[in-house]
Amino acid sequence: MAELREALKDLNEDEVYRLVDEKIKQGVSPLDILDECNKGLMDVGELFAAGNYFLTELLFSAEIMQNIMQKLEPLFSQGDNIREDAGIVVIGTVKGDIHDIGKNIVVSLLRSHGFKVIDLGVDVPVEKFIEALKETDAKVLGLSALLNSTYPVMKDVVEAVKNAGLRDKVKIIIGGTICSEAVREFTGADAYANDALTGVNFAKKVYANK
Ligand code: B12
The missing domain is CATH 1.10.1240.10 (Methionine synthase domain)
Known part of the structure; x- marks a missing residue:
């Protein structure tokens, strides 16, 4: 390889x-x-x-x-145990960042595992994430980010979810090469991922426990 x-x-x-x-x-x-x-x-x-x-x-x-x-x-695996209605995930690349190759992979993999994915695209403003969460009743929010400058933006999104009264219901995972445990802690997200499969497993776990 x-x-x-x-x-x-x-x-x-x-x-x-x-x-x-x-x-x-x-x-x-x-x-x-x-x-x-x-x-x-x-x-x-x-x-x-x-x-x-x-x-x-x-x-x-x-x-x-x-x-x-x-x-x-x-x-991408269609697997054996794939449910058609695995859950809903809202995802997007945060404001200020236009990288989307990794995010698109996560979207494909989630869809191939039966999730309905609301893909908000790139350079997504904070309010758009909140609107989508309210409209769709999704329990998982995925934020993609590849630029160091987006740390505070991710934190803003997490804060906005809190302020909208949705934080108890919505689990948040941040993803991208810059994401780490330290960044997760800084942003207040629930998890971080440096690969797409971790994101799928996170969403599966959230919906299994709901
Ligand atoms: C391709 C690329 C671009 C392309 C992007 C095209 C596109 N449509 O996405 C273009 C040329 C447009 C670009 C632009 C820029 N780029 Co760029 N780019 C890259 C490069 C080489 C590869 C990124 C990539 O696609 N990787 C492949 C994918 C599959 O990997 P990934 O994104 O990490 O995604 C995986 C995981 O992270 C995870 N994941 C990702 N998102 C999510 C989300 C969730 C929820 C989950 C669960 C998982 C997950 O799953 C994915 C699959 O395994 C990186 C190098 C690098 N080290 O990452 C630089 C890099 C990210 N870019 C960089 C820079 C500086 C820029 C520019 C500012 C350059 C410039 N001077 O204009 C601009 C930024 C513009 C902007 N405002 O966003 C820097 C960022 C430095 C930093 N950490 O802040 C990097 C690291 C290069 C470097 N070493 O300097 N870039």
Whole structure:
């Protein structure tokens, strides 16, 4: 799998698609393929931070990743114990942040596990999350964030849920590479995730206990 990470890091588009197709054919789990691609994108991010890659390369990496997702999404597990009405999840990338590749993966995986997902998109203002929670009666709110500058924004959303009188009913999970236990604590969310499956398991647990 290391070669896939390397090819993505080098933005060697054709080689990336060839390797992804090869892994799929070999029966490698789509989530494992995704993990390896994530590592490649982290490498791209580091090259960008170091000034070796520029915005063009960052955009190109996103385009490649979106094409990979077209291949992987249909393969996300349909599993054996999937309920059609697993629950409702409201999700969005918080205000100030337009990254959505990871969020879209979480949305696909939740849907493939039977959840109804209200996807608010990117750069979502605080009030929009609250409106959606009120309208849908969802018990799970997922916030996606990849920029350090969004820590206070996530905290604002959690506060707004509290102020709307919904905090007892709605469990909140924050996700994205910048999320950690320290960030969870700062924002007041209930959980954090650095991968999509953790989000699905969180939602399952919330609805199992309700
Ligand atoms: C691709 C990319 C872009 C693309 C995004 C395209 C798109 N449609 O999303 C573009 C080119 C637009 C972009 C723009 C910018 N980017 Co950018 N980008 C990246 C890059 C290389 C990959 C991100 C990605 O898609 N990863 C793949 C996905 C699958 O992983 P993921 O998002 O982490 O999601 C997984 C988990 O985290 C989790 N997850 C994610 N969300 C959620 C939500 C929930 C509820 C749950 C449960 C789980 C979960 O599940 C996902 C699947 O496993 C990262 C590098 C990195 N280290 O992350 C930089 C990075 C995030 N970008 C960065 C920066 C600085 C920017 C810009 C400010 C650059 C600029 N100067 O303009 C702008 C920001 C614009 C804005 N206002 O948002 C920095 C952020 C630094 C920081 N921590 O603050 C990074 C880390 C690069 C770096 N090292 O400098 N970027």
